[in-house]
Amino acid sequence: xxxxxxxxxxxxxxxxxxxxxxxxxxxxxxxxxxxxxxxxxxxxxxxxxxxxxxxxxxxxxxxxxxxxxxxxxxxxxxxxxxxxxxxxxxxxxxxxxxxxxxxxxxxxxxxxxxxxxxxxxxxxxxxxxxxxxxxxxxxxxxxxxxxxxxxxxxxxxxxxxxxxxxxxxxxxxxxxxxxxxxxxxxxxxxxxxxxxxxxxxxxxxxxxxxxxxxxxxxxxxxxxxxxxxxxxxxxxxxxxxxxxxxxxxxxxxxxxxxxxxxxxxxxxxxxxxxxxxxxxxxxxxxxxxxxxxxxxxxxxxxxxx
Amino acid sequence: xxxxxxxxxxxxxxxxxxxxxxxxxxxxxxxxxxxxxxxxxxxxxxxxxxxxxxxxxxxxxxxxxxxxxxxxxxxxxxxxxxxxxxxxxxxxxxxxxxxxxxxxxxxxxxxxxxxxxxxxxxxxxxxxxxxxxxxxxxxxxxxxxxxxxxxxxxxxxxxxxxxxxxxxxxxxxxxxxxxxxxxxxxxxxxxxxxxxxxxxxxxxxxxxxxxxxxxxxxxxxxxxxxxxxxxxxxxxxxxxxxxxxxxxxxxxxxxxxxxxxxxxxxxxxxxxxxxxxxxx
Numbered sequence: 188x189x190x191x192x193x194x195x196x197x198x199x200x201x202x203x204x205x206x207x208x209x210x211x212x213x214x215x216x217x218x219x220x221x222x223x224x225x226x227x228x229x230x231x232x233x234x235x236x237x238x239x240x241x242x243x244x245x246x247x248x249x250x251x252x253x254x255x256x257x258x259x260x261x262x263x264x265x266x267x268x269x270x271x272x273x274x275x276x277x278x279x280x281x282x283x284x285x286x287x288x289x290x291x292x293x294x295x296x297x298x299x300x301x302x303x304x305x306x307x308x309x310x311x312x313x314x315x316x317x318x319x320x321x322x323x324x325x326x327x328x329x330x331x332x333x334x335x336x337x338x339x340x341x342x343x344x345x346x347x348x349x350x351x352x353x354x355x356x357x358x359x360x361x362x363x364x365x366x367x368x369x370x371x372x373x374x375x376x377x378x379x380x381x382x383x384x385x386x387x388x389x390x391x392x393x394x395x396x397x398x399x400x401x402x403x404x405x406x407x408x409x410x411x412x413x414x415x416x417x418x419x420x421x422x423x424x425x426x427x428x429x430x431x432x433x434x435x436x437x438x439x440x441x442x443x444x445x446x447x448x449x450x451x452x453x454x455x456x457x458x459x460x461x462x463x464x465x466x467x468x469x470x471x472x473x474x475x476x477x478x479x480x481x482x483x484x485x486x487x488x489x490x491x492x
Numbered sequence: 493x494x495x496x497x498x499x500x501x502x503x504x505x506x507x508x509x510x511x512x513x514x515x516x517x518x519x520x521x522x523x524x525x526x527x528x529x530x531x532x533x534x535x536x537x538x539x540x541x542x543x544x545x546x547x548x549x550x551x552x553x554x555x556x557x558x559x560x561x562x563x564x565x566x567x568x569x570x571x572x573x574x575x576x577x578x579x580x581x582x583x584x585x586x587x588x589x590x591x592x593x594x595x596x597x598x599x600x601x602x603x604x605x606x607x608x609x610x611x612x613x614x615x616x617x618x619x620x621x622x623x624x625x626x627x628x629x630x631x632x633x634x635x636x637x638x639x640x641x642x643x644x645x646x647x648x649x650x651x652x653x654x655x656x657x658x659x660x661x662x663x664x665x666x667x668x669x670x671x672x673x674x675x676x677x678x679x680x681x682x683x684x685x686x687x688x689x690x691x692x693x694x695x696x697x698x699x700x701x702x703x704x705x706x707x708x709x710x711x712x713x714x715x716x717x718x719x720x721x722x723x724x725x726x727x728x729x730x731x732x733x734x735x736x737x738x739x740x741x742x743x744x745x746x747x748x749x750x751x752x753x754x755x756x757x758x759x760x761x762x763x764x765x766x767x768x769x770x771x772x
Contacts, residue, residue, distance in 0.1 A: 199540055199575050200505040202516030202766075211507025211516070231505055234734065257609055259571060267504045267734070285609070293609050300650040301565045301593040301601050341608040373614040425612055452540065452575070 188330075188353040189486035190218045190407070194232020195479040197359070197413045197427070197449035198260055205455040210481025213260040214359045214449060216409065220350055223328045225251045227346060227357045232481065233264030241269040248275050251327050254282040255359055256343035257293050266298050266305050276312040279327075283344050284318035287371075291316040319344075322397070335401040337361035337411075338394055339426035340369050347401045353486055354405040356442070359449045361411050362426040363419075364395035369426050376424035402440035407485050410436060412447035412462070412478075430462050437474055444475040446483075493638070493660040493772040494524045495691065499538020500764040502697045502709075502731030503568050510737040515766025517541065518568035519731060521693060523658050523665055529636035531559045531658055533667045533693075534569040538766065543576020554583020554621075559635045561628075561642070562590030563669050564653040565601045568731075574606055574613050584621035587635075589628045591644070593651035599625040628654055637661075643685050645678060646671040655685055663772050664688065666724075669695040669731050671710050679718075686722040690772045693764060694718065695731030699744070704733075716748060720757045728764040 194200075194212035201211035213230030224240070224247035226233065240246050250270055255261060270276040282290040291307070294316075298305040307314060319325075321336035321344060333347040338361045345358040367374055368387040383391070402408050413427035430447050437445035447466070450459060459478045466476045499505075499517035506516035518536030525531070530546075532539065543551075550556045556578060563569055578584050590598045599616065602625075606613045613619065632641045639659045644652035645668065655668040666689040673679050686692050694715035698704050712729060719727040732741060741763045749761050 196507075199537055199572070200507050200516075202501075202505055202507045202511065202537075203541075204512055206507070207509050207512075211505075231507070234504055234506075235508075258612065259605075259610055262610075263504065263567065263571070288609055296604075297610065300648070301595050302605065303566050304648065340612040340614075371608070373608070373618065453544075 188218065188220045188348070188350045188355065189484060190216055190355055192216050192479050192481060192483045192485075193236045194228075194230040194264070195448060195450055195481055196230075196260070196452060197411070198452050200231045200260075200263070201452045205457070208456040208480060209450060209459050209478055212481060213263060215264060216357060218330075218348055218355060220328070220330050222247065223251070223330060224249070225253065225327060225330065225348065227253050228255055228261045228359065229263070229265040229268065230260050231264045234267040237267065237269035241273070246270070246273075248273070248277065250276065250278050252278055252280045253332070253346050254280065254344075255337070255346065255357070256283060256339065256341065257297070258360070261359075262294065262297060265294065266303060271310050271312045271314070274311040278312055278314050279317060280314060281317045281319055283342060284320055289316070290318050333401060335397045336394055337398070338364055338367075338369050338391070340374065341371055342369065345398060345401055347405065355485065356402045356405040356408045358398065358402070358408070358410045360426060361398070361428060362423065363428050363432045364391040364398070367423050367426075374424040399436060399440045402436060402442055405440065405442045407444050407446060408437050408440065408442040409446045409448040409479055411449045413449045413451045418451070430466050434466050434470055434474070434476060438471050442474065444477065446477050446479040448479045450478065493526065493658070493663060493665065494769060495665055495772060496522045496524070496769045497538070497764045497766050498522060498542040499536040499572070500730055500732055500766055501536075501568070502695060502733060504734050505537045506734045510739070513738040513765065514732060514741050514763060517766060518571070519669065520572060521667065523638070525636050525638045525660055527636050529559070529638050530557065531561060531635055531638060531640070533561050533656060534563055534669070535560060535573040536568045536570070537572045539572030540575045543578050547577050551578040551581060551584055554581045556584045558584070558586050560586060560588045560590075561640065561656045562588065562598070563655070563667070564591060564648070564651060565593070565598070566670070569669075570602070570605065573602070574611060574619070578621065580620040582620045586621050586623040587626065588623060589626045589642070591651045591654055592627050595650050597625070598627060641685075643681060645682060645685075655682070657685060657689070663690045665691045665693065665772055667693045671695065673710055673714055682718055683722050686718060686724055688723050690725045691728065691770065692719050692722070692724040692726070693728045693730045696729040697731050697733040697736075712744070712748065716752070716759070716761070720759050724759065726760040726762065728762050730764045732763065
């Protein structure tokens with residue numbers, strides 16, 4: 188297994204000079220195992236990924252897209268992904284099952300009038316949608332995929348991709364598991380912590396345990412670290428974590444490397460360097476801590492790219 | 493009147509070193525009147541950075557007022573709206589002008605964009621700033637000392653795409669994007685609308701010789717012809733293609749400046765560049 192990071196940013200893409208090292212594209216990660224090509228999330232990083240895939244000597248024609256959730260920053264690259272215009276290509280698209288709207292309808296509505304002129308029926312590639320429940324495990328060829336629920340407004344998925352050689356865990360959007368329980372309803376926040384009910388706290392504890400299980404022993408954990416402590420105190424209702432919260436999960440799960448992910452749009456490269464250094468200073472010796480950067484390749488790479 | 497470009501890219505934002513000078517944010521242009529009026533043309537991702545800058549002024553205290561002129565509701569023209577802090581600061585006032593579509597009003601389109609499946613905002617009702625939507629019409633209106641005119645130029649399946657002309661003391665900025673000159677009538681309308689403008693901002697993602705799928709856009713040559721025929725002072729090419737690097741844009745502008753000069757056509761040509769502040 189090897190993976191390449193194409194987008195690390197959260198909320199919206201950033202095209203500034205002070206984010207060039209870690210990157211300004213929103214979340215997208217490419218995972219390759221043999222012939223298998225799996226894409227995690229469809230943020231703006233998906234556009235350059237598509238161009239590179241289309242230029243490969245033998246472009247992958249069957250692509251699996253695993254979507255954590257459909258907030259804009261996670262789907263905005265989709266219509267600019269070259270393979271969807273290739274009549275020989277097919278995409279298997281996985282996302283959370285919802286009672287309110289089918290995954291296909293959610294994607295179709297985002298791409299069509301009055302928001303864009305693209306109709307799913309006009310796309311040349313064949314698209315198949317797979318709605319999954321949190322907790323579902325399935326196989327994509329040699330890759331075992333496990334899922335869990337992340338603590339994020341309107342719910343989101345967390346994914347683990349594992350082969351006999353390596354495991355990568357992708358949790359780009361989640362709040363911590365001690366105060367606010369996110370479901371489908373909007374959380375009102377008036378500047379004071381809402382008193383969580385006993386049931387909420389129990390559900391949070393269970394979600395926490397399942398997230399730690401999902402990440403257990405992974406080689407790489409890409410985890411939401413959008414907020415500083417100060418931001419978290421002000422905006423706990425947006426469903427994002429801090430770097431120290433991410434590190435705590437990584438240590439509990441005993442992962443090899445924590446890659447801080449879903450960087451805040453305002454966070455400069457230099458600030459990220461400092462955040463990483465601060466976490467490295469306190470992390471257990473067995474844990475490597477870095478911040479995910481665009482272009483980083485994880486694991487062995489068989490091809491020459 | 494001054495104007496400043498905050499997002500000049502079309503279709504999709506393009507972060508990265510090779511797009512840094514002209515900028516990778518999608519469409520957003522600020523027009524400032526002599527009396528401090530603030531008019532924003534489209535709210536692509538450029539609006540996020542504009543919003544950060546405005547938050548250093550009266551908008552932080554909830555005392556800011558913005559008029560937004562939306563050409564149409566494709567992503568690259570609206571997705572920046574919900575992010576800046578000023579939009580979530582009670583007391584700030586947003587007047588949003590733009591087209592309804594046959595699928596729903598402008599307000600419904602924004603509300604849908606902010607629905608929980610797409611956004612943690614959970615709908616327009618949770619935008620803290622005072623906001624009101626005005627369906628656009630061809631009836632001119634004023635924003636302080638600025639006069640705004642609007643024209644539906646290009647027809648799409650469900651709604652027209654509007655062009656805007658902002659005037660102050662006899663000088664005008666004209667903003668035309670995503671237009672397709674499919675017949676003479678549209679061309680003549682555009683010509684009349686842009687006539688004598690000091691500045692024309694015109695989408696021009698591709699040249700005539702580039703073979704790309706037609707997403708409904710005029711070509712660089714159309715923008716040049718329109719600007720020359722309409723006696724425009726300065727033309728800013730806008731809505732750059734996502735594949736167009738800074739170096740390619742430099743070369744493109746140099747090439748067309750040379751052809752304008754050799755044809756003795758009087759026009760000042762630029763590619764719109766994020767951050768540039770222009771006195772009209």
